[in-house]
Amino acid sequence: MSSKPAELLRVAGITKRFTGALALDDVDFQVRAGEVHVLLGENGAGKSTLVKVLAGVHQPDSGEIVVGGVPVRLGSPQQARARGIAVIYQELTLVPDLSVAENLYLGRQPRRFGMVDRARMRRDAVALLDRVGLRVDPATPVRSLGIAQQQMVEIARALDLDASVLVLDEPTAVLTETETDRLLEIMGELRAQGVGLVFITHHLDEIRRVADRITVLRDGRSVGVLPAGATVPAMIELMVGRAIDEQYPRRPERPGEVLLRVDGLTRDGAFAGVSFEVRAGEVVGVAGLVGSGRTEVVRAAFGVDRYDSGTVEVAGRRLPGGDVRAAMRAGLGLVPEDRKGQGLVLSSSVGENLGLVTLRAATRAGFVDRRGQAAKAREMAGALRVKTSGIEQPVRELSGGNQQKVAIGKWLLADPRVLVLDEPTRGVDVGAKVEIYELINRMTSAGRAVLLVSSDLPEVIGMSDRIVVMAHGRVAGELSSAGATQDQVMALAVKENNA
Amino acid sequence: MTSTTTTARRGGFDLRRFLSDNGALAGLVVLVIALSVLAPTFLSTQNLLNVGVQAAVVAVLAFGSTFVIVSGGIDLSVGSVAALSAMMGAWGASKAGLPEVVSLGLGLLTGVAAGLVNGLLVSFGRLPAFIATLAMLSVARGLTLVVSQGTPLATPDVISFLGSDLGDYLPVPLLVMLVFLGITALVLGRTYSGRAMYAIGGNEEAARLSGIDVRRQKLVIYALSGLFAAVAGMLLAGRLSSAGPQAATGYELDAIAAVVIGGASLSGGVGRASGTFIGALVLAVLRNGLNQLQVSPFWQQVVIGVVIALAVLLDTLRRRGR
Known part of the structure; x- marks a missing residue:
């Protein structure tokens, strides 16, 4: 005998227009207690707008919002919060220089005789952090936490504010594999505690792991609700509106002369003795955990940051260190990982x-x-x-x-000989991803080369010809991507230095 | 869909849309209409020319500040640098016996030098622009006092000419202001340095990673600001036929106000020459009009402060409404 779980939140017939453009068109959406409800769709499909309606940031032009069986108006983020809806955005809202405990109780610190009761704040913080499985000293400044831990702090704060519906807007886009595993685990625990979770992600494998239901948005409309266990092709087809033949359409070329040679590149404390080559017509992938030194190496090679020893050669010409313009003149380009901050x-x-x-x-x-x-x-x-x-x-x-x-x-307008792409498809939807892959193909067929740095293992394996795996600031090994498996790459990525 | 509506609008001139895109201009129009009703003498040719002359010094200073503010910096030293440059221009001819034109050149060079020092401190010294130029504000003012020994110096004819009228009718400061409006628009819109200013102010790291030599451009930016300050200093001294040790005190704030009223963002990446020009006119019209209406100078300060806040507030609300 199964009782139907309580419906926490329902929106019905929501429509929202922005200066003429229809962002949401008659969308229905429900969240039940104890479920993970995935919102899936390409960028611009209306996910963010729907989240902002739930968060009280945008008010719908028409339609109904029902929280706990009562029709409500969510006129501001404060009102949404008061109704138990909490949204964790990708850009976190923590104060970096304050401690974890101070962030958890910002603006509502426990008081005694008018003063902040630090002892109690600390005790409460420990208990609260335990709920999300975060074991850090509450006195730690938030700045010194990793991004995954910061997310947990934010989730813990939302839970303490009695959030019954927790909306997670692409939380895993900035996480490593292990961190993502941990987050999905916590989401499972929260689900067991009866929290209703709305989860947005572009990683379809994560959806397969945690989703109870999947609502797919396309062009502002809800085009279908899939059950748990929906296949990846089914999700893509509903999301894009057509079947995508190949997720990774790599067309290898015959490698030519060496265009980029990095030899023994070292910066104390960051990376050591990094060597690799990229030939004309090649895509060389750089894999490794976040913090393995991937980004640091390519930034140093491009002259953004300095290095202590080693050499970088482009088409046989040695680059002076720390000179972006010299690297550009030699024919090197870099699309940095942080699109908004650096790109x-x-x-x-x-x-x-x-x-x-x-x-x-x-x-x-x-x-x-x-x-x-x-x-x-x-x-x-x-x-x-x-x-x-x-x-x-x-x-x-x-x-x-x-x-x-x-x-x-x-x-591309500068037509570099070697283009370094650092996380080129992070936060990019499936359709645009394939277009970016086609750009890579076009570059290599024109005799250029691409160095592809990515945390997305299927992407590295699918789009590269060779893979350089980094661990702890060193090259842990090199694989031909033909026949390489994710397990092989991961085994190298977690290799210890002295092994 | 969006593109068709824009083209349709482009076909006919839409006054309302034009004014809502140019908030400062709308404000200026309202101000002029109100004053011409309230103060009958306001619209006279002589008075309007006066307004232009009054606007000229602040406008030229503000054009220089536009470069700095668009690139995400700030230059607090322009008032002092204007005074020092004018003082050097006067000192060269009257005390050092230099030919007049050389003396003028010395004054302009002083402005550029002060700007370069600002630029060096900001780009290579990595000082916050606020601090570097605050220091220069003090140093330049101090040097002005040292050179002048605290008393005004008479300006050579070449500088006095800058404050005179052509054919007893057309004020030279007005012409200089218009020429510098053109130069500013050209630099911002068409030159490498101008386009680099927007990129640096919008996202310095992205500019650097795109191969823009940010440090060198900052030198150019602050040097331009110093040069413009020097020109403004000459205009001011020319009008009075003397370079005063306390001249242009506090003008940096008027310059910043003009830039901001003109729609630039203090966080960088946004700003236009025409906006700054209108901002400077708004300030000058307001001062002139309040004088015509015989409002006490004490209250004038209050009104100007309120107008600055209102202008930026309206601009913010307008942007948010999009």
């Missing part, structure tokens, strides 16, 4: 961003050839199929996948 100038337009790398080359006697720049930007935006109203549109307004295309496109 794009968000306050500028699509066209301005596309023209940034080639700005110097388009300058004669101090003056920029604006017309030429605009023409090239328009051409590139078209070739990459960037969804935009025009190159004058601020890049801030684009979806994540389209922003990433712009971040890559500005480098």
Whole structure:
């Protein structure tokens, strides 16, 4: 005999328009106690808007929101919170310099005689952290925690505010494999405690592991609800509206001359003796856990950060260390992992961003050839199929996948010999991912080379020709990706130095 | 869908849309209409030329500050640098016996040098712009006092010319302001340095990773600000035919206000020459109008403060409404 679990939250017929564009179109969505309900859809499908409606940030133009059987209006984030709906965004809302305990009880510290009762705050914090399985000293400043631990602190705070519905907006996008495992585990425990979880992720394997139900959004409409155990192709087809033949459409080329040679690159405390080669026509993957030194190595090779010893050669020419412009002149390019923080100038337009790398080359006697720049930007935006109203549109307004295309496109305009892509598909939806992979193919078939740094193992294996695996700042091994398995890569990635 | 609506709008001139995109201009129009009703003398040619002259010094300072603010920095030293440059321009001719034009050049060079020092401190010394230029504010003012021994110096004719009228009618400061408006628009819109300013102000790290030499550009930016400050200093001294040790005190704040009223963001990446120009006009019109209405100077300060807050508040609300 099964009793139907209580419905915590229901939205019915929600419609939301932004200056003419329909962001949500008659969407229905429910959350029950003790379920993980996944919201799936490409970037721009309306997931974020729906989350913001639940969070009280946006008010729907029409439709009904029912919390615990009572129709309500969520006019502000405070009202949503008061109704027990908590949203954990990708950008966390913690104060880095305050301690874990202070963050947990920010603005509502336990008091005694008008003063903060630190002893009690500490005791309560320990108990609360235990609920999310986080074992850190509550006096630790949040700044010194990893991103996964910070998420846990934020989740713990939400739980203490009696959240019955917990919305997690792409929490795993910034986590490593192990951290993700841990988060999924905690989500299972919270589900057992009767919390209703709304989970947004682009990683379909995670959905298969935790989802009880999957609501798929496309173009602002709810196009279907899948049960637990839905297959990956079924999810993709519903999400994209068509079947995708190949998730990783790599077309290998015959390798040519060595375009990038990194030899014995070392920076004390970060990486040591890193050597690898990338040949024309090749895609070389760089795998490894977060913190293994992958990003540090490619940044140093590109001249962003210094290194202590070793050499970097591009097409046989040795680069001076710490000089981005020299690296560019030699034909090296880098699309950094942090798109918003390092890749794009968000306050500028699509066209301005596309023209940034080639700005110097388009300058004669101090003056920029604006017309030429605009023409090239328009051409590139078209070739990459960037969804935009025009190159004058601020890049801030684009979806994540389209922003990433712009971040890559500005480098394609400079036509580098070797392009380093650091996490190029993080937070990018399936459709745009395949388009980015096709760009990689196009580069290598033109005799260029790509160094692909990624935490996404299926991607590294699927798109690279060879894989360099890093562990603890060293190259732990190199694999041919033909026939390589995730287990083999992981075995190298967790290898101890002295092994 | 979005693109068709924009093109449709582009076909005809939509005044409401134009004004809502140019909040400062709308404010200026309202201000001018109100003042011409309240103070009959306001709209006279002579008075309007006066407004232009009054606006010129702050406008030229503010054009220089626009470069700095668009690139995400701040320059608090422009008032002092203006005074020091004018003082050097006067000192060269009257005390050191230099030819007048050389003396003018010395003054301009002083501004550039002060700007370069600011730029070096900010880019290579990694000082926050606020601190570096606050220090320069003090140093430049102090040097002005040292050079002048605390008393005003008469300016050579070449500088006095900058404050005079052409054919007893057209004020030279007005022309200089318009020329510098053009230069500023050209630098911001068309030059490598100008485009780099937007990139650096919008996201310095992204600019660096895109191969922009951020440190060198910062030198250019602060040097330009210093040069513009020097020109503004000459205009001010030219009008009075003397370079005063306390000239342009506090003008840096007017310059920043003009830039901000003009729609630039203090966090960088946003700002236009035309906006700054309008901002400087708003301040000048307001001061002139309040004088015409015989509002006490004490209250004038209050009104100007309120207008600055309102202008930025409206701008913020307008942006949020999108």
